[in-house]
Amino acid sequence: MTITTFDKNMSAIAFAEAGEHDTARQILDGKTSKKQPRKSPAPVAKRKPYLATIIFGTISLFAYILLFTNEKLVTDIFTMGGWRWMYPVGAAFFFSFIHGAFASNLLSALGLEAKK
């Protein structure tokens, strides 16, 4: 059976009226089988960094546990003064990188991203 232009137009109109605009366009274009990739203004959703969140979170948690199980030793050494200022300042830097990375990934994993 041959499909005339009239038939094509009528079926396109039927789809268009039913709200299936894409199918209607496809019929008019004569491409019924293959779908053309459509450009979307909305960015494709990025994969959420679950793995990174878990990895950094684990390292951070481990570091916190290590610190608090050795509380007495740490507080004693860190407060000896002099060149040992490097201990608390270094620890603060270390935690800011590890825990900061965890926090950043956590917010992304929760879907909280800055406005583009």
Place this chain on the structure above:
Amino acid sequence: MKKLLMILMFTLLPLSLSAQAALAAGDGPSKDMLKGIITEVHAPERTITFQKDDTKELITLALGEKMQPEDIKLNQKVLINLDKHAETGNVMKDVSIMFIDMTVSKLLALLVIGAIGGLLSGFIGSGGAFVMTPAMMSLGVPGAVAVASNMCHKFPKAMVGAYKRWKYGQADIKLGLVMAVTAVIGVQIGIKIQKYILAQFGGAGSNLYISAVFMVVLVFVGGYVFYDAWKLAKGSGEATVGKLALRMQKINIPPMIHFKTANITISAWITIPIGVLTGMLAATIAVGGFVGVPGMIYVFGVSAVVASATELIIAFVMGAWGSVQWGLSGLIDIRLALLLLATSLIGVQLGALGTTYVKDYIIKVVMATTMLIVAISRGVKVPGYLADLELISPLEPGTIALFEGISFWALVVALGSAGLIIIVAMIKGMTADSRSKKTILGVSNG
């Protein structure tokens, strides 16, 4: 222009370092404070044997009049304040245990104030310090340790916040560094004034001075920021560069510095006083940002979003510098710093991304609200200090307790309301954003 900036930095840095050397102790603890362990108590003689932390030297100290031998705890690291007015030099004024026992409720309290302080910091560039230190002190942390630990938590938080906001294209690194270098000088001047007042008028005089500065700055600057934000909220919401800033930008005294992100060209002679004032205020009330951010907005003509982001760079440099000072004296309780960081690193990043969803004036609203409520918290303390100085008749104990209560709760309300405004503005911004995205999607789909 780069050359001029380098010259400026290299002339100012040695200047600040020499000022630092001259002051020796810098912004560290006072010399009347000893750190170490009490090894023995001699109750009949009312003396103790004390082992100094740094030299391990054993010394004998006499108990102060109000101290009881049974209150002394042995073999725990303590901070001892010496009585400066005692006839012999070795009389104790008070003793405080350096490391508090970390109970679950204290731990939770630190996590909560860390989170809200972080959120505020990420959003308005500064915040939290005015509440962190008193909060830690009310948990039983000695004052010097509270200040030191807050400092050590502040710089990593500011660093992470500054990095995020730089990534969003909001932080002007050059402006931040220029301001930070001059602020370090301001800190030295601030400390010198404080020391002078302390020597002249004693502790109550010093407290009164701090409260007076707090009140004047917070009420005037906070009031102006609030007025400006209110005007913007009623109008289009789009901020324009103020008349004062335009006039300042026209002053053409070399070296003129161009700041790319802030999009201004201004004479270094204008940035220096604002930087110095920021540092002075930081040394006096611990929150330099309450002058730094409004200064950048109204004197330089920078937008609130860039000013608050740039403030984080200043906070990082000054916090790192201060942490080294306090670390040299060994007064940082790393547990407190890291517990605050546990939630403030999340809060600061949430606050930072929040700025991308809100209009510029919301930052001003949050800043002004915080400043004005904090002003109340300090204001109610003034009568107490006036009574201490015998300028007014002594207050009833009930009145003192009432004022203390108002002061504490005002801080809680300041943090709470700022946090609430930020969260509400952020949710509104995010909902509007996702709605507009859906509309675009709907239109394109036919």
